[in-house]
Amino acid sequence: MSVRVGILGATGAVGQRLIQLLDPHPEFEIAALTASESSEGKAYRDAAKWRVDSPIPDEVADTTVAATDPDAVPDDVDLLFSSLPSSVGAEVEPAFCEAGYVMSSNSSNGRMDNDIPLVIPEVNADHLDLLEVQRDERGWDGAMVKNPNCSTITFVPTLAALAEYGLERVHVATLQAVSGAGYDGVTSMEIIDNAIPYIGSEEDKLENESRKLLGEFDGASLSHDGVDVAASCNRIPTIDGHLENVWVEAEDDLTPDAAAEAMREYPSLDLRSSPEQLIHVFEEPDRPQPRMDRTLGDGMSIAAGGLRESTFGLQYNCLAHNTIRGAAGASVLNGELLLEEGYL
Ligand SMILES: NC(=O)C1=CN([C@@H]2O[C@H](COP(=O)(O)OP(=O)(O)OC[C@H]3O[C@@H](n4cnc5c(N)ncnc54)[C@H](OP(=O)(O)O)[C@@H]3O)[C@@H](O)[C@H]2O)C=CC1
Numbered sequence: 001m002s003v004r005v006g007i008l009g010a011t012g013a014v015g016q017r018l019i020q021l022l023d024p025h026p027e028f029e030i031a032a033l034t035a036s037e038s039s040e041g042k043a044y045r046d047a048a049k050w051r052v053d054s055p056i057p058d059e060v061a062d063t064t065v066a067a068t069d070p071d072a073v074p075d076d077v078d079l080l081f082s083s084l085p086s087s088v089g090a091e092v093e094p095a096f097c098e099a100g101y102v103m104s105s106n107s108s109n110g111r112m113d114n115d116i117p118l119v120i121p122e123v124n125a126d127h128l129d130l131l132e133v134q135r136d137e138r139g140w141d142g143a144m145v146k147n148p149n150c151s152t153i154t155f156v157p158t159l160a161a162l163a164e165y166g167l168e169r170v171h172v173a174t175l176q177a178v179s180g181a182g183y184d185g186v187t188s189m190e191i192i193d194n195a196i197p198y199i200g201s202e203e204d205k206l207e208n209e210s211r212k213l214l215g216e217f218d219g220a221s222l223s224h225d226g227v228d229v230a231a232s233c234n235r236i237p238t239i240d241g242h243l244e245n246v247w248v249e250a251e252d253d254l255t256p257d258a259a260a261e262a263m264r265e266y267p268s269l270d271l272r273s274s275p276e277q278l279i280h281v282f283e284e285p286d287r288p289q290p291r292m293d294r295t296l297g298d299g300m301s302i303a304a305g306g307l308r309e310s311t312f313g314l315q316y317n318c319l320a321h322n323t324i325r326g327a328a329g330a331s332v333l334n335g336e337l338l339l340e341e342g343y344l
């Protein structure tokens with residue numbers, strides 16, 4: 001039996017990726033699509049400026065876009081994926097959970113709240129049980145799990161693989177694709193022949209979300225990891241795929257060979273959208289590269305390479321597809337985890 005799902009913010013960049021991933025999904029069936037007032041009541045084909053690299057599924061194209069309001073979504077929808085702007089998410093997501101909907105959200109509002117699990121299933125699936133605390137505290141019949149920011153998702157699995165060496169300090173510099181800013185985010189005049197060394201709030205997200213993801217849940221509360229993380233974020237003119245340069249200082253001796261082995265052996269999961277190999281480590285010094293490596297594992301793998309010793313400890317590069325592993329795919333994976341753990 002398939003789970004009936006709805007997508008909030010279905011016409012946007014991440015919403016379209018969600019449709020692309022969910023339409024062929026064997027466990028999930030798309031049953032509702034919502035967007036802003038300007039799209040409400042229109043057929044999806046007329047409301048969305050479709051831009052992903054496969055055609056709009058016929059059934060989706062004919063679906064009427066509903067208002068982003070709990071009363072406009074059928075009661076028999078079991079799971080909602082949210083890809084709303086965070087200001088809108090902050091306003092409407094709690095109302096859906098109060099009305100009984102279980103939600104896997106990609107929007108940044110609430111990610112750092114103590115009772116909202118921020119989850120990358122391969123890293124901290126056990127944090128999902130924070131939903132029991134959430135339901136107690138908020139009195140919700142529904143529930144809300146969040147996936148992290150796309151740049152955070154790119155480097156945290158590599159840190160999780162190295163955690164046994166005792167992480168002390170991490171520096172990370174990002175080279176982020178334009179799709180991360182949404183379709184209307186960066187104009188061509190701003191980004192062609194250019195790089196922009198500022199992405200609003202992004203550095204704080206990498207620094208804080210990473211410590212929450214690597215933290216420990218004791219069944220009642222979550223403590224954040226003590227590692228110090230410093231981030232510098234840059235926008236570059238690639239379409240998809242965030243590349244990151246990382247320096248890690250650890251308590252124990254951490255050689256490039258040991259780090260490569262730990263990353264290669266870091267386990268994936270059996271969830272439907274989990275890649276077979278979570279972290280793919282390249283030997284070639286000039287990999288990973290966005291255009292060549294962002295679709296590894298159907299866009300759900302992390303690629304790493306360039307592992308070497310530096311003045312500031314271990315140095316390497318990592319890469320992930322920002323709208324798949326970093327956004328829509330991350331939400332779908334959390335939906336699959338909710339299903340496996342009996343929340344649906
Ligand atoms: N792009 C990326 O790589 C990533 C994005 N995110 C996050 O995901 C979310 C969505 O991003 P993205 O898809 O790029 O954004 P877009 O701007 O492309 O899409 C926004 C969506 O939200 C809808 N929307 C806007 N305002 C309202 C409103 N007032 N009420 C109801 N619906 C509304 C839009 O509908 P309409 O078409 O009708 O205006 C559209 O469906 C954001 O929170 C973003 O920060 C996270 C990680 C990565």
Ligand SMILES: N[C@@H](CC(=O)OP(=O)(O)O)C(=O)O
Nearest residue numbers: 106108149150176180181202
């Ligand atoms: N800010 C990210 C994408 C994003 O929207 O992140 P968040 O989900 O934290 O709002 C980028 O520009 O690449």
